[in-house]
Amino acid sequence: MTITQLHYVLAVAEYQNFTKAAQKVFVTQPTLSMQIQKLEEELEVQIFDRTKKPIELTEVGKKIVEQAKNIVNESDRIQDIVDQQKGFIGGEFKLGIIPTIMPTLLPMFLSNFTKTYPKVKLKIEELHTEAIIEKLKDGHLDAAIAATPLQQETLKEIPLYYEPFVAYIPPNHRLAQSKELKVEDLDIDDILLLEDGHCFKEGIINLCKTHKKIEDTKFHLESGSFETLVKLSNEELGMTLLPYLHTLDLQPKYQNNLHSFEEPVPAREVSLIFNKSELKMQIINVLEKSISGVIKGAITFQNVNIISPLKQKA
Numbered sequence: 001m002t003i004t005q006l007h008y009v010l011a012v013a014e015y016q017n018f019t020k021a022a023q024k025v026f027v028t029q030p031t032l033s034m035q036i037q038k039l040e041e042e043l044e045v046q047i048f049d050r051t052k053k054p055i056e057l058t059e060v061g062k063k064i065v066e067q068a069k070n071i072v073n074e075s076d077r078i079q080d081i082v083d084q085q086k087g088f089i090g091g092e093f094k095l096g097i098i099p100t101i102m103p104t105l106l107p108m109f110l111s112n113f114t115k116t117y118p119k120v121k122l123k124i125e126e127l128h129t130e131a132i133i134e135k136l137k138d139g140h141l142d143a144a145i146a147a148t149p150l151q152q153e154t155l156k157e158i159p160l161y162y163e164p165f166v167a168y169i170p171p172n173h174r175l176a177q178s179k180e181l182k183v184e185d186l187d188i189d190d191i192l193l194l195e196d197g198h199c200f201k202e203g204i205i206n207l208c209k210t211h212k213k214i215e216d217t218k219f220h221l222e223s224g225s226f227e228t229l230v231k232l233s234n235e236e237l238g239m240t241l242l243p244y245l246h247t248l249d250l251q252p253k254y255q256n257n258l259h260s261f262e263e264p265v266p267a268r269e270v271s272l273i274f275n276k277s278e279l280k281m282q283i284i285n286v287l288e289k290s291i292s293g294v295i296k297g298a299i300t301f302q303n304v305n306i307i308s309p310l311k312q313k314a
Contacts, residue, residue, distance in 0.1 A: 001039060001042060001043075002035075003071070003072065003075045004035065005035050005036065005038070005039045006068040006071055006072055007025055007072060008021065008025060008027075008032050008035050008036055009036060009039065009047060009064065009065060009068055010065065010068055010069065010072065011024050011025050011032075012032070012036065012048060012055065013048075013057055013061075013065045014138070016054035016055045016056070017054060017055060018032060018033055018055070036048070043064075045058070045060050045061075045064075046058050046060075046061070047060070047061035047064055047065075048061055049061075069138070069139065072139070073139060073275075073277045073279065074277075076279055077277065077279060080279050080280060080281075083282065084281070084282050087282075088119075088282075089117050089119065089120060089282050089283060089286060090117070090119025090120050090121075091119070091120065091121065091280075091283075092121045092123060093120055093121065093122055093123065093142050093143070093280060093283050093287075094123045094125070094140065094141045094142045094143075095122060095123070095124050095125070095141065095142065095143055095144065095145070095287075096124075096125050096126075096127045096131070096132045096135060096136070096141045096143075096144035096145070096146075097124060097125075097126055097127070097144065097145045097146070098126075098127065098128060098129055098132065098144075098145070098146045098147065098198075098199065099126055099128070099198065100147075100194070100198055100199075100200045100226070100243060100246075101145055101146070101147075101243075101270060102126050103246075104243070104245035104246055104248075104249075105145065105245065105270075105291070105295075106124070108291075108294045108295065108298070109290050109291050109293075109294050109295075110122075112290065112294070113286075113287065113290045116286075116290070117283075117286060120283055125141070127144070128198070128199075129146050129147070129150070129199045129309065132144040132146055132273070133150065133152060133155070136155055136273065136274065136275055137152075137154055137155075137275070139275070142274065142279065142280050142283070142284070143272055143273060143274040143280075143283075143284050143287065144272075144273045144274070145160070145270065145271070145272055145273070145291075146199070146270070146271065146273055146309075147199050147200070147203065147268045147269065147270060147271075147309035148269050148270070148271040148273065148309070149269065149271075149308070149310075150273065150309070150310070151310065154275065154276055155273055155274065155275060155276065156273070156274055156275070156276055156278070157271040157272070157273050158271055158272045158273075158284075158288055159269050159270070159271045160270050160271055160272055160288065160291050160292060160295060161270050161291075161292070161295045161299050162267045162268070162269055162270070162299070162304045162306065163243045163244050163245060163267055163268050163270055163299060164243075164244045164260070164261070164265040164266065164267040164299075164304060165203075165204075165207065165241045165242070165243070165244075165261065165265070165266045165267060165268070165307070166241065166242050166243070166244055166247050166258055166259070166260060166261075167181055167239060167240075167241055167242075167258070167259040167260075167261070168229075168230055168233055168239060168240050168241070168242055168247075168254075168257050168258060168259075169233075169239045169257055169258075169259050170233050170234060170236050170239065170257060171257070172236055173236070173238075173239055175239065175259070176257075178259060179259075180259070180260055180261065180262040181259050181260070181261045181262065182261070182262055183207060183208075183261065183266060186207070186208050187208075188204075188205065188208040190238050190239060191204060191208070191238060191239055191240060191241060192229045192232050192233060192237065192238045192239070192240040193205075193229075193240075194225075194226075194229070199309035199310075200243065200268070200309070202308075202309055202310060202311045203268055203307045203308065203309050204241050205311075206307050206308050206309075206310075207241075207266050207307050226240075226242055226243075226246050229242075230242075230250070230254065233257075234254070234257075242258075243268065244267075244299060245298065245299070248298070263303040264303045264304055264305040265303065265304050265305065266304070266305050266307050267304035267305065267306060267307065268306070268307060268309060269306045272284065272287065272288050272291070
């Protein structure tokens with residue numbers, strides 16, 4: 001049994017196709033098939049049911065794949081130990097970021113990070129929280145930036161900053177004259193929301209502490225971007241809530257429509273998330289340092305109330 005064979009098994013398990021898996025691990029399909037067959041003969045079991053389309057894992061194959069993930073991760077740790085011993089900060093690093101954080105945070109630290117650590121080859125992917133959790137667990141991401149806490153036993157979280165919720169209220173709205181909002185002032189039926197899949201939407205619903213089904217309201221509209229929500233609000237279709245960093249790029253003429261909450265200010269916790277195996281910690285540490293360094297000048301809020309990004313049971 002070799003580490004290479006286990007890599008091949010994991011690739012086939014992921015893509016459920018020998019040809020696609022071979023392309024992923026940069027070998028020919030006959031080579032990959034032969035190595036997996038040799039492993040099956042050595043173990044005297046069938047890992048894959050080749051009669052199914054797409055290919056499926058057998059029951060014992062599922063258990064083998066779970067153990068193979070652990071073994072491959074631990075083998076990667078050896079190179080990681082060597083890199084850390086040498087003080088080497090480089091190589092490929094796969095980072096996931098949720099859509100409501102990517103456009104504001106990334107421009108703040110990326111340029112400086114790549115100049116400071118030119119040997120790190122960042123591969124950044126915009127993903128929703130559920131996909132991030134899955135990819136972190138499967139080893140397809142080295143780390144991620146998302147709203148927390150996520151309550152995942154196999155993942156670790158390092159809080160980077162706390163980002164307040166800010167209300168965007170058009171001039172003729174019932175709350176337009178309020179200098180500081182109270183959470184009790186909010187009505188979920190009156191708030192324009194992001195579409196499903198965005199944890200910021202779940203944060204707003206949790207903030208409003210309502211169990212009313214949104215589908216039952218008279219008017220229901222969701223969008224995939226904050227920019228669209230602001231435009232709809234300007235058409236007096238309702239108010240919306242924005243993360244603080246998104247408000248910094250608003251045109252000056254719209255700044256008067258922003259309203260803060262009274263303390264403790266409702267906020268989301270934004271964290272750097274990674275697997276408990278702690279691979280590539282030297283890169284994770286410098287990434288955390290880089291982000292914390294730039295964010296301190298932009299967000300100085302202390303007295304906050306962290307709102308969960310998780311969907312609550314009704």
